[in-house]
Amino acid sequence: MANGRFFWRAAQDLGQAPLLRSTPDGYGSQEADWLSPPALAKRVRLAQELAAARLPVAQVPEAGNRRAAACVPQVAAVRAAVGPLSATSSAALAGLGGSDEIAALLASPEFMRR
């Protein structure tokens, strides 16, 4: 993957780098294990930067094309990934478009709890 290093570093920054858990119990999936102000802030920040294409993420190059194109998230794809939204989330998203909408979707409570 052309973007493997980026996602590794992102996971590390979020405190859950793959295979680097120091204790044998693995990273917790309960809210108490990961929900904290700095952790939430990092997730929101990552969502904002991804949505605005300010991070060095590249698409996997197509066969015969050695250069990978820059990855610009698409709203439809992100909505499909997030899944159903609550009434509160839908109301909050009303009127948003483009990178703002993508950032909000990626930082939504529904996506964080998937």
Next chain:
Amino acid sequence: MSLADFSRRRALLAGLAACAAMPAAWALNQPQRTNGRLLVVFLRGGLDGLFAFGPTADPRFAEWRPSLSRPLFDAGKTLGTSGFVAHPALAPLAELYASRELSFAPCFGTTDESRSHFQAQDLFELGSGKTQGHSGWLARAAQAAGGELRCVGFGAEQPLILQGAPAGRVELMPLSGSGLQLRSDRALDAIRAMHAQQASGAAIEQALATQSELDRIGGMDPQAARGASGVAAFPKLAARMAQILRSDPRLGLAFIDLGGFDTHAGQAASLGRSLPALAGGLLALRDGLGKLEWRRTQVLVCSEFGRTVRENGTQGSDHGHGGLALLLGGAPGRLGGGRLLGDFAGLAEAALHQRRDLPVRLDWRSVLGSLLQESQGFSSATLAEVLPGMPGLA
């Protein structure tokens, strides 16, 4: 003038005379503080206390540790009449011992005998005598203190010691990294609205409030280490920590953890780098707080366990039991300054725990309870809730 008045006048004059000779001594007799601050500096990995403060007066020290004891014999700094010397890299701490701003307990620890980092850290942080639980003792202390007291963890993740308090009772302030610098835009407004009715919403709002406060104080240092606090960064982190603590006297309970102390091999080189950073950080904290704030602050530095008395075959040491705790502060308080706390029975094999480790002669909850009693004015009943099973409580 009554006899009682005359006696009080003589006592006062004698006290003033004593104060002139020993400026720190009067603090020992002060009434119990209730406006104090407790900061816990937790060294994860199991600091080798005997390498930091070694009993060079014990003939078995060189016998059990032929290579690891050498720096202390060659250039160690004497710690009064305790029979211990400080590793040369901790010379500044020896000076604090001389000025009665530091005491140490060579055989401090918990009841855990597993020698597992995982279990021993949980036991220390839970403070209940159990290895399972959902609330840490510092979180319970924050809840018990109530009022305007603020409890802060200087890190990006919430350790067990700070878990379990009601929302908003414990704050996290990372001292490094840039994760808190959220962009204020329409997306952030929507995100805040989406999370508003959930625990995650409170967390986001607290993150924003923390960012505002840090910006007001001086802004984040983008060059500092990312993620968890490594001891190498401690001097810089401690200076920042002091700045934050000094800015708000309501910050009465605080915690920071540092890594890098699990020294199974090549210990002299590894701790040769870590110990100066530890000492430098503690001094930076003291200097940054200033005299007034330092006087109301007590700092406990400890680890989940100590290490084996005998060095191993790779010039290191392995997981042990009793270990070193340091107690620092500008006013010695009930535990006193410039003292060896608990007792030390020497390094004869028969005196060791399972004939290999230092025993625990000073229970961690006894020390925590005393510190909380002094700094927060906790009653015995409150301590029984914060530190269940604490020795000495009825």
